[in-house]
Amino acid sequence: MRRLLLCLALVAAFAGTAFAVEPGERLTDAALEARARAISKELRCLVCQNESIDDSNAALAHDLRVLLRERLAAGDSDEQVRDFLVRRYGQFVLLRPPIEPATYVLWFGPFAVLALGAMGIVVYLHRRAAREPAPAPLDDSERRRVARLLKEDG
Amino acid sequence: MIAELGHFALILALLLALLQATVPLLGAARRDLGWMALPRRTALGQFVLVSVAFMALIHAYVISDFSVANVYENSHSAKPLLYKVTGVWGNHEGSMVLWVFILSLCGAAVAGFGGNLPAELRARVLAVQGMIGSGFLLFILLTSDPFQRLMPAPPDGRGLNPVLQDPGLAFHPPFLYLGYVGFSVAFSFAVAALIEGRVDAAWARWVRPWTLAAWCALTIGIAMGSWWAYYTLGWGGWWFWDPVENASLMPWLVGTALLHSAIVVEKREALKTWTILLAIVTFSLSLIGTFLVRSGVLTSVHAFAVDPARGTFILLLLFIAIGGSLALYAVRAPRLKGGGLFAPISREGALVLNNLLLTTAAATVFLGTLYPLFSEELGGPKLSVGFPFFDRTFAPLMVPLLMAVALGPLLAWKRGDLLGALQRLWLAFAAVAAVGLLGFYLTHGGPVLAVFGLGLAAWVFMGAVLEWAERVKLGRAPMDESWRRARHLPRAAHGMTLAHLGLALTLAGIAASAWQEERIEIARPGQDLAIAGYTLHLDEVAQVAGANFTADRARITVTKEGKAVADMHPEKRFFPVQQMPTSVTAIHTNLLADLYVALGDSDGAGGWTIRAYWKPLVPWIWIGAVFMAAGGVLSLSDRRWRIGVAHRVPRGARVAGAGD
Amino acid sequence: MRRLLYSLPVALFVVLAAYFGVALFSGRDPHAIPSPLVSEPTPSFELTGLDAAAFSQDALKGQVTLVNFFASWCLPCRAEHPLLMRLAEQEHVPIYGIAYKDKRADTERFVAGLGSPYRRIGLDEQGRVGVDFGITGVPETFVIDKAGRIRRHYGAPLTADQVRNDLLPLIRELTRG
Numbered sequence: 001m002r003r004l005l006l007c008l009a010l011v012a013a014f015a016g017t018a019f020a021v022e023p024g025e026r027l028t029d030a031a032l033e034a035r036a037r038a039i040s041k042e043l044r045c046l047v048c049q050n051e052s053i054d055d056s057n058a059a060l061a062h063d064l065r066v067l068l069r070e071r072l073a074a075g076d077s078d079e080q081v082r083d084f085l086v087r088r089y090g091q092f093v094l095l096r097p098p099i100e101p102a103t104y105v106l107w108f109g110p111f112a113v114l115a116l117g118a119m120g121i122v123v124y125l126h127r128r129a130a131r132e133p134a135p136a137p138l139d140d141s142e143r144r145r146v147a148r149l150l151k152e153d154g
Numbered sequence: 155m156i157a158e159l160g161h162f163a164l165i166l167a168l169l170l171a172l173l174q175a176t177v178p179l180l181g182a183a184r185r186d187l188g189w190m191a192l193p194r195r196t197a198l199g200q201f202v203l204v205s206v207a208f209m210a211l212i213h214a215y216v217i218s219d220f221s222v223a224n225v226y227e228n229s230h231s232a233k234p235l236l237y238k239v240t241g242v243w244g245n246h247e248g249s250m251v252l253w254v255f256i257l258s259l260c261g262a263a264v265a266g267f268g269g270n271l272p273a274e275l276r277a278r279v280l281a282v283q284g285m286i287g288s289g290f291l292l293f294i295l296l297t298s299d300p301f302q303r304l305m306p307a308p309p310d311g312r313g314l315n316p317v318l319q320d321p322g323l324a325f326h327p328p329f330l331y332l333g334y335v336g337f338s339v340a341f342s343f344a345v346a347a348l349i350e351g352r353v354d355a356a357w358a359r360w361v362r363p364w365t366l367a368a369w370c371a372l373t374i375g376i377a378m379g380s381w382w383a384y385y386t387l388g389w390g391g392w393w394f395w396d397p398v399e400n401a402s403l404m405p406w407l408v409g410t411a412l413l414h415s416a417i418v419v420e421k422r423e424a425l426k427t428w429t430i431l432l433a434i435v436t437f438s439l440s441l442i443g444t445f446l447v448r449s450g451v452l453t454s455v456h457a458f459a460v461d462p463a464r465g466t467f468i469l470l471l472l473f474i475a476i477g478g479s480l481a482l483y484a485v486r487a488p489r490l491k492g493g494g495l496f497a498p499i500s501r502e503g504a505l506v507l508n509n510l511l512l513t514t515a516a517a518t519v520f521l522g523t524l525y526p527l528f529s530e531e532l533g534g535p536k537l538s539v540g541f542p543f544f545d546r547t548f549a550p551l552m553v554p555l556l557m558a559v560a561l562g563p564l565l566a567w568k569r570g571d572l573l574g575a576l577q578r579l580w581l582a583f584a585a586v587a588a589v590g591l592l593g594f595y596l597t598h599g600g601p602v603l604a605v606f607g608l609g610l611a612a613w614v615f616m617g618a619v620l621e622w623a624e625r626v627k628l629g630r631a632p633m634d635e636s637w638r639r640a641r642h643l644p645r646a647a648h649g650m651t652l653a654h655l656g657l658a659l660t661l662a663g664i665a666a667s668a669w670q671e672e673r674i675e676i677a678r679p680g681q682d683l684a685i686a687g688y689t690l691h692l693d694e695v696a697q698v699a700g701a702n703f704t705a706d707r708a709r710i711t712v713t714k715e716g717k718a719v720a721d722m723h724p725e726k727r728f729f730p731v732q733q734m735p736t737s738v739t740a741i742h743t744n745l746l747a748d749l750y751v752a753l754g755d756s757d758g759a760g761g762w763t764i765r766a767y768w769k770p771l772v773p774w775i776w777i778g779a780v781f782m783a784a785g786g787v788l789s790l791s792d793r794r795w796r797i798g799v800a801h802r803v804p805r806g807a808r809v810a811g812a813g814d
Numbered sequence: 815m816r817r818l819l820y821s822l823p824v825a826l827f828v829v830l831a832a833y834f835g836v837a838l839f840s841g842r843d844p845h846a847i848p849s850p851l852v853s854e855p856t857p858s859f860e861l862t863g864l865d866a867a868a869f870s871q872d873a874l875k876g877q878v879t880l881v882n883f884f885a886s887w888c889l890p891c892r893a894e895h896p897l898l899m900r901l902a903e904q905e906h907v908p909i910y911g912i913a914y915k916d917k918r919a920d921t922e923r924f925v926a927g928l929g930s931p932y933r934r935i936g937l938d939e940q941g942r943v944g945v946d947f948g949i950t951g952v953p954e955t956f957v958i959d960k961a962g963r964i965r966r967h968y969g970a971p972l973t974a975d976q977v978r979n980d981l982l983p984l985i986r987e988l989t990r991g
Contacts, residue, residue, distance in 0.1 A: 022754070023676050023763060044538050046847060046950045050396040052540070055389055059915075060950055063941050088857075088948040090850040095540030097525075102534050106525045110518040110547045117510045128495055431823060438827075451837045465838045473831055480824035487820050524833075531836055536848055 021054060022062070027069050036069045039078055042095045043068075043085065052095060157222050160210025161301040167203035167258070168291040170196045174261075174284030178277035179349070190273045193280035194265040200287060201262035208255045211300055215242050221307035224248060224300040228313035232702060240324030241313060246448060246464075247300035249327060253444075254290050256328075256335040261287065264339060264364070271360055278346035279339070286338055289471045297464045316703070316729045316736050322382035326375055330402060333372025334440035337409060339364040341437035344430045345479050348486040353430060358420035361433065363790055365416065369409045370786035376402050377779035388737045388752045390670075390767050392775065395544050397452045400523040401443030404516045408436045411512035414505050421567060422502060423493030428509070430490075431483060438476040439516070445472055452527060500570040504562030511555040518547045556610050556661065559654055560617020564624070578624065582616035607665025615658035622651045649789030656781025663774035671768040674754075676761040686768035688749060689713050690722075695753070695762050703727045705738075708753045708762065712742065724753040724764075748772045849948050849967035856881075856962050857946040861912065861936030864921060869936040873910065874958050878988045880909040881956045882932070883949050885916045886924035891953045894971040895928050901977065902931035907985060911935040914944045914952050957981065959988045 021040075027033040037054060043064065045056035053061040064085070071081050085093050097103045138146065174196040181189025211224070215238045220226045228245040229238055243252040261283040268276045294300075318324070343361045347353045379399070384392040393399065412432040418425045446452050449465030496502035522539045530536050560582055564575040589612040593605035623629065625647065626639040673685045683690040693709040705727040712719040722740035729736070742749040747770040754763025851857070856871045863869040874881070882898060884891040901907045911932035913921040918937055925935065938944055947956065950969070957966040966984055968976065 021674060023674055024757075026674075042540075042542050044540065050394045050540065055391060057388075063945060067942070067945060087850065088946060089950075090536060090848060090948070092536045092538045092847050095538055096542030097537045097539055102529065103525075103537065106521060106529075106537075106539065106543070107547075109521045110514060110551065113517045114510070114514045114551070117514060121506055121510060125496075125498060128492065427820075435823075442830075445834065449834075449838060451834065462838060469831065469834055469838060472834075476827055477824060477831065480827050484817075484821040484824050488816055527837055528833055531833060531840070 021065065025062070025065055025069065027073060029073075032069070032072050035078060036065070036072055039068060039072075039081055040065055043082075044093050044095050046089060046093060156210045156213055157219070157301045157303065160207040160214075161299065163203040163206040163210070164254075164291060164295060164301075167200045167207070167254075168288060168295060170200045170203065171284045171287035171291055174200070175281055175288050176284075178281040178284075182274040182277040182281075182350075185274070187273065190277035193277055193284065196284070197258070197261040197265035197280055200284075201258040204251075204255050204258040208251055211248060211251055212239055212242050215239060218311065219307075220309070220311055221303050221305065222300075223302040223304045226304055226308055226311045226313075228311070230311040230313055233313075233319065236321075237319045237324060241318065243327045243331075244318050244324075245313075247294070247298045249331075250290065250294050250298050251300055252328065252331055253335060254287060254294065256331050257283070257287055257290065257338060260336060260339050260364075264342075268360075274350060275343075275346055275357075275360075278349055279342045282342035282345045283338065286342070286475065289475065293464075293467050293471065297461070297467050316727070316732065316734060317386075320382065320386065322378055322385070326378040326382060328375075329371050329378060330375030333368050333370075333375050333409075334402075334405060334443065336364065336368025336371055337405060337433075337437045337440055339368070340412065340433040341479070344433035345482065347430060348479075348482050351486060351489060353419065353426040353490050355420050355423055358416045358429070362413070362416050362420070365409065365413055365433075366786050366790050369406070369413055370783040370790070372402070372406050372409065373779055373783045373786070376406060377776050377783075381776050384772075385739055385741055386737075388739055389765065390748075390750050390769055390772070392772075395522070395539075395541060397523050398443070398447050400519045401439075401446050404519050405436050405439040405443065407512050407516040407519070408432060408439055411509045411516075412436055414508050414512075418502050418505050419493070422496065424496065424502060425506070425509075426490050426493060427483075427487040430487060432509070432513075434476075434479045434483060438472075438479075441468075441472050441475060444468060446523075452523075494568070496567070497569040499565065499572045501562060501565045501567045503570070504558050504565055507558050508555060508562065511551055511558075515548055515551045515555075518551065519544070522547070553610065556614050556657075559614050559657065560621075563621045563650065563654075564617075579617055579620060581620055582613050585612045585616040586610075588612075601668040604665045604668030607668075608662055611658045611662035611665060614661065615655060618651050618654040618658065622647075645792040646789040649785040649787075649792070651785070652788055653782045653785025656778040656783075656785060658778070659774045659781060660778030663771045663776075663778060666771035666774075667769065669770050670772075673764075673766045675764055676757055677764050678761045683764055683766055685766045686747075686749075687714055688719065688768070690751065690764070690766055692762070692764060695756075698725075700727070702731060703729045706753060706756070706762075708764070710740070710751060710764075712749065720749070722749075722751050724751045726753050726755075743773050745773050745777070746771065846969055847950065849964075849969070851948055851956075851964045852967055854964055856956075856958055856964055857943075859936070859938075859943045859946060861938055861943060864913070864918070864925070864935040864937060869910075869934050871962065873934060875962045876960055877908055878960060878985050879958045880907055880985075881912065881947075881958060882909055883912050883914045883938075883944060883947070883952050883954045884924075885914050885952050886920040887916065888952045890971040892928065894953050895931070897972050897974060897977055898931040899929060901981075905982065905985075908933050912938050912943060914938050914949070915941045957984055957988070 021037070027036060040054035041052050043053045045051045045053045045058055045061045047058045047060050048056045051061075053064050068081050068085070071084060076084070082094065091097065097106060099107050174193045177189050178193040180186075181192065213219075214222045214225050215229050216235065218225065218229060218231045218238070220229075224245065224247050228248070229241050233241065242248040261280060264271075264276065264279055264283065268279070271279070340361055343357065343364070347357055376399075379402070380392045383394070384390060412429065415425050415429045415432055419429050445465070445468045449468060450462070451465065494502075522543050525539055526537045560579060561572075561575055564570075564578055565572070586609040590605055590609045593608055625643060626636045628636050631639075671686045673683055675683055677683055677692045679692050679694045681692055683692070689712070691711045691713070693711055695706055695708045698705050698707045705725045707723055707725045710722045710724070712722060720742040722742055723738075724740040725738040727736050727738060728734075737752055739750060739752045741751075747768060750767040750769055752765045754765055756762050856874060858871050861869045880901070884894075898909055902909050909931050911930075911934070913924075913935055916924075916937070916939065918939075921935065921937065925932075936943070947954075953971050955968040955972060956964050959965050965988060966981075968981075972981065
């Protein structure tokens with residue numbers, strides 16, 4: 001709660017509460033603006049908790065939103081804009097961690113767990129089936145009995 | 155005086171808990187009936203004592219006794235009464251008292267309603283509850299005492315955070331804690347079963363109602379938190395993958411897996427050791443969540459004030475509780491005998507798939523939440539894991555699970571007929587196709603994933619309906635026959651259908667967010683904003699004054715094709731004492747979609763930023779959660795859970811219920 | 815084999831608890847964001863100084879300097895101020911200030927009222943130089959060596975302990991080497 005207070009206090013310190021993307025920040029070029037929004041959604045607001053700069057009220061988020069739109073307008077690619085910010089703030093600013101050796105465990109972990117779990121189940125079922133033989137199939141008289149019983153039950 | 159009484163009550167409760175943690179275990183081992191009967195009284199006694207302490211704390215808040223340090227830190231005389239009371243659990247110490255209150259409530263409930271349990275099992279379950287209670291009461295008394303006094307008493311308190319004065323936020327912790335702490339009962343049952351060395355169908359039947367109750371509460375708690383974020387934060391977000399949100403999601407996922415695997419233990423006596431493990435892991439995740447929130451190891455909006463001493467104590471508790479139970483598991487579980495066989499394609503198979511996917515999903519959330527911490531500790535870069543990660547890992551795991559939800563209930567036990575089940579679901583396929591086509595038509599080939607999600611929701615919905623229809627032979631037998639069957643269906647079956655329907659609704663609500671529309675414009679009074687067929691007319695923005703705030707309040711008239719729909723009043727409030735702004739968003743819902751309007755800044759020249767969103771199907775997210783919890787409650791009321799232990803009856807005596 | 819499998823959960827938990835323990839006792843600040851600029855050359859910047867002359871990163875070369883981002887509206891900056899004064903006057907550390915998102919008149923008033931530990935002050939009214947240095951608020955301080963490389967970043971107000979145990983030894987080491 002203290003952190004939320006601090007964040008909100010910081011916001012209040014910067015005159016007024018802006019709520020995320022302001023009309024004045026938007027680029028006139030719709031395609032560029034769409035790119036800007038998409039990139040912003042994956043950039044962390046560094047003075048807030050778990051918000052992207054697209055959602056955040058903070059002044060720093062506003063500054064970064066304006067900055068990245070300027071860079072897009074100047075012709076940078078999406079990757080270049082992200083690199084620009086990573087060079088200054090480190091990888092922490094990316095809400096989507098890059099896929100590299102340091103993060104293989106993170107990205108491939110879930111599927112590894114799934115695969116291991118599935119294998120475990122297969123092995124378990126196999127071993128159980130091998131240990132206990134399947135029941136013998138029904139012979140004719142038993143089959144007729146079953147048919148009769150089922151018919152009675154409707 | 156009353157605060158000291160509360161403090162003393164906690165100490166007495168600790169003594170009772172210690173007694174309860176030891177004597178019944180010895181009693182069960184020695185089959186001493188007297189000692190085994192003790193925990194029923196100590197559990198009740200604990201509940202009474204902790205209630206006294208809780209009431210004492212609430213009393214201090216209500217009368218604004220600022221000589222109590224906790225009240226001074228977190229309350230204020232100007233707070234409305236409701237928020238004075240709910241402020242009791244809005245801080246670390248008070249929330250811990252709520253924690254042990256609910257823990258003692260669970261213990262008392264097992265003591266009170268556990269008459270149908272065999273004596274040894276009940277004694278052991280209550281003993282484990284006693285151990286947990288001792289640990290947490292010790293924690294409170296040693297590191298987080300809410301009854302510390304401040305001398306001299308300050309004139310007024312410091313806790314007047316306007317953000318916390320909200321009904322949604324105020325009531326969300328009790329439900330969450332009922333969930334978290336409620337899972338301790340399943341944990342106790344699991345540990346008791348390991349000590350006893352026996353797990354059978356009866357055990358599963360006894361565990362189920364407690365797990366179900368905790369699960370319902372947690373579902374409601376998470377939904378409330380999400381809904382609060384939605385209407386407060388100003389842009390309609392409702393889930394942020396914040397570490398503490400994840401800490402509540404993980405026990406929910408594993409708890410859902412537990413509910414389903416317990417069915418297999420009950421019906422087929424299979425998956426026993428797995429279910430025991432799940433019961434231990436669910437509560438362990440609750441404990442780990444407690445650690446994460448209160449130790450300062452992770453940053454989060456929800457995190458309480460940090461104190462390394464507290465973190466260390468909780469870590470020690472974790473070590474003893476989780477390490478101890480898992481070590482017991484390692485030793486005892488191999489001795490539990492396995493149960494019935496089943497083919498991969500069967501009801502059990504579907505439930506195993508359910509478990510696999512849910513636990514993998516929980517592991518994914520775990521990984522995503524804790525990876526930054528581990529990476530940094532190992533000397534790696536400080537990473538950030540957000541939405542993009544979870545969208546790409548959690549969501550794909552849910553897809554096969556949701557497909558199985560419709561299919562599973564239609565498969566037979568032991569060996570199921572997949573083709574037959576699929577054939578019976580042809581109507582569901584048709585529904586999916588219809589939804590898909592409609593989706594594409596409406597959006598001209600728009601967001602594919604969202605259409606897929608909506609189709610999946612239709613699949614789950616129709617699957618649940620068709621399974622229920624089949625059970626009551628709807629359409630294949632005369633109506634009164636179907637009606638008779640419906641009435642005689644066990645309530646748990648209806649509960650399952652309702653819960654799965656709820657899941658479908660929530661999924662639909664989540665998928666439909668891809669179609670939301672957004673309009674952020676600067677408007678002057680008299681101007682219009684158009685969104686999703688509605689016209690928002692800004693009438694005026696007035697300055698209003700509230701009890702402890704000033705606000706800019708906009709009046710917006712909403713019309714659709716000329717007909718009046720609503721008047722909306724979004725506000726931007728400013729609290730001068732705390733120098734804090736908050737927003738009050740205006741939401742108009744017709745239960746199919748939300749029109750969501752927030753007031754932004756003034757441009758200084760008479761224009762105001764208006765942020766308007768049209769969010770289709772968003773209310774279904776929370777309506778779905780309510781359906782899920784309702785399904786759980788319905789299942790709880792099934793009389794089969796109140797089955798008793800077999801006991802000998804003298805020959806010739808009438809047996810009530812025979813031939814029922 | 816089965817025994818091993820059943821022991822897996824407890825083993826995993828012990829590893830997890832160890833990680834938590836290390837995290838608790840390492841004293842790390844979960845809010846601190848390590849700067850990627852450490853060991854990199856100072857970002858280039860061109861600002862107007864408070865003295866109206868130009869102020870760029872060239873002014874920092876050839877000596878061990880401190881660059882301190884501050885603002886008149888920042889309360890913790892006032893708390894840090896006496897430490898900076900002591901560093902400048904008693905330890906003779908060259909400190910260069912950058913006023914972040916502050917109006918010229920407000921910065922002048924701040925400095926006039928409290929005194930200036932700064933050799934020069936640059937005015938970063940838009941906050942762009944701040945972004946180039948990767949700051950997320952004020953005050954933040956950078957230690958820059960003779961070759962113009964950033965050697966240390968303090969993301970929070972300096973404390974007396976930090977100055978005594980960390981900052982001054984570092985400056986002495988860099989000055990010698």
